[in-house]
Structures are given as structure tokens and as C-alpha cells.
Amino acid sequence: MTEIKLQSTLFHRSVHLSEQDLLAPSICCPFCASIERTPIAVLQKEPEVALLYCRTCHAASASRMPKPEALEKYYSHYYDDKEEKITLDTPDRMASHIVRYARPLMGDLAEQHVCLLDYGGGDGSISIGIARKLLDLGAGKVDIALLDYDRSTKESSGQRIQISRPADIAQIAEQSMDLVIASAVIEHIPEPRDVLAKLLTSLKPGGVFYARTPYVSPLSRLAKVANSSFDFTYPAHVHDLGARFWNNVVNILPLTGEYQVLRSTPSIVETTFRQHFLRTLAAHVLKMPGYVFKETYGLVGGWEVFIRCRP
Numbered sequence: 001m002t003e004i005k006l007q008s009t010l011f012h013r014s015v016h017l018s019e020q021d022l023l024a025p026s027i028c029c030p031f032c033a034s035i036e037r038t039p040i041a042v043l044q045k046e047p048e049v050a051l052l053y054c055r056t057c058h059a060a061s062a063s064r065m066p067k068p069e070a071l072e073k074y075y076s077h078y079y080d081d082k083e084e085k086i087t088l089d090t091p092d093r094m095a096s097h098i099v100r101y102a103r104p105l106m107g108d109l110a111e112q113h114v115c116l117l118d119y120g121g122g123d124g125s126i127s128i129g130i131a132r133k134l135l136d137l138g139a140g141k142v143d144i145a146l147l148d149y150d151r152s153t154k155e156s157s158g159q160r161i162q163i164s165r166p167a168d169i170a171q172i173a174e175q176s177m178d179l180v181i182a183s184a185v186i187e188h189i190p191e192p193r194d195v196l197a198k199l200l201t202s203l204k205p206g207g208v209f210y211a212r213t214p215y216v217s218p219l220s221r222l223a224k225v226a227n228s229s230f231d232f233t234y235p236a237h238v239h240d241l242g243a244r245f246w247n248n249v250v251n252i253l254p255l256t257g258e259y260q261v262l263r264s265t266p267s268i269v270e271t272t273f274r275q276h277f278l279r280t281l282a283a284h285v286l287k288m289p290g291y292v293f294k295e296t297y298g299l300v301g302g303w304e305v306f307i308r309c310r311p
């Protein structure tokens, strides 16, 4: 069972990085700059890269980050491989999931012009799905700002959904977004502090932020005990972020507005019973205790939050 679950979190392949692919070790946590960090796992040997747990903000991050060129090379191969690119059985399920929990927090949508930022949103499958659902719920128009390495875009559904492709997050104005999505992307960013702060400050008062990240370090410890191999998928994933991190995140970032974590749970099961029965069953079973013992139980594979900028 465990083996199946571990596999389901692997959407990228690990590669071994050589000395020239790596930046120098950093002593500071890339989220909060604390130096109170403890090694909890080895990501690769020779040269050694460890996973360091920050005792201040509870993020776990790689002790050495890949150089930008090394990452660029890695992702250029990643996007060649269509099989690897699909991380969800149905992007539409993900869109429904986000709308289900974000919609009640978003206020009156009637005839509203909704602005949505999808950071790391690939071809826009999820954000276009969200836009369609918001239109069904009464929104007048949805503008999607889609930021990603991947520049392909799915067909949108006519005049009421407009997609733009800002080249950089700096182009997003403060307090301009009703909904900001960062689904399975923060774990890929070596220096995520400014990005995360920017995503939150781009929310209008009353706007909602959704993030989902892998949280696999407790699973990797279990795999070690069971003498089973575990692939953290470094350097694709350079952070591991669970309940403790996300419940505290608004306190460690340079934010001016007031932000509330309104929902914090194990992440949505990414596969469906129809397409991957055993894997899906194992994921549900493993995640279940995480809804109750949020910060103490760790075998959830991933965590997600809905955070609102106080109106």
C-alpha cells in the first residue's frame, strides 16, 4: 500500500546534480531567513544535498539549490515529455475542488468581473475550468493571468474568459486579484519568499489564495524504516511544506494587509478510483487521519490551504 502511495507523488524524475550545477550551501531558510535548521533527510550524495527543517517557520528545504541554468535544462526535458506533464487524472476535478471551497469566501459574484491569477498554471486547464464554473455561478466575466514556463494555452470558452500571459510576476498589480492559485508550484521555486508574498499581496481585500504543495518527509522516514527507496524528486522539488508551515505562513512573510488561513487540510487526492483504483484508495486511507491530527500526523503526501485577505 505504502509503495503505491509513494509512487503517486512522483510526477518528476530525480536527477543527480554535479558540483557545477549547484549553488553554494545556504545557511538561511529561504522562506524566513532563520538559521535554526536541522537536517532531516539526504536528497543526494557526492556532492551532498540535505533536506533542512526550519525550526522557525517549519519549512523543509534543500541545503543547496540548483543553479538557474541547471533547472532550465531539467525543465526543458520535463516539458518534452507529455506523460510526465499530467499530474492530475482530471484537471476539472481540481477546478471543482478549488471553486467549492473558494466560492463561499469570495462574496457576491453576480455579474462581477472576476480576476484570477494562476501561478505555475501550465496550459491553463485548471484556471479555465475554474473560470467556467464561476461564470455558471453568476460571474459576468473572468480574466485569467497565467504565469508559467509552459507557454501553451488551452482554448478558452469565448468572450467571457480572457487569458493573458504576463511575462513576470512583477507585472501583477497589488490588490488586483479575486482569486490566486498556486497549485503544486511553490515547491519548485528555490527562492520562494518574495513570490509567495507577492502572490498574497496581489489579492484584493476579500480575495482568496489557494496553494497546494507536497509534504512527503514523514512518508520518506516511513519508507526508510520499511527499507524501501524513496524519491524526493530533487531538484524538481526543493521544498517540503506541511500543516505547520502553512498554518503559520502569513506570520513570516512581509505582508501589510491582514490574512487569515481559512481552510488547511491534506491536499486533494490527485487520482481517481476509475483510473487508478489502488493508488487512489491508498491515498485516501493515508490522508484521512490528517484531517483530524493536522499538525501531528504527517503521512498525507501533500498539504493545501485557502487563505483570505481580510475585507
Ligand SMILES: [Zn+2]
Residues within 6 Å of the ligand: 029, 030, 031, 032, 033, 034, 054, 055, 056, 057, 058, 059
Ligand atoms: Zn524558515
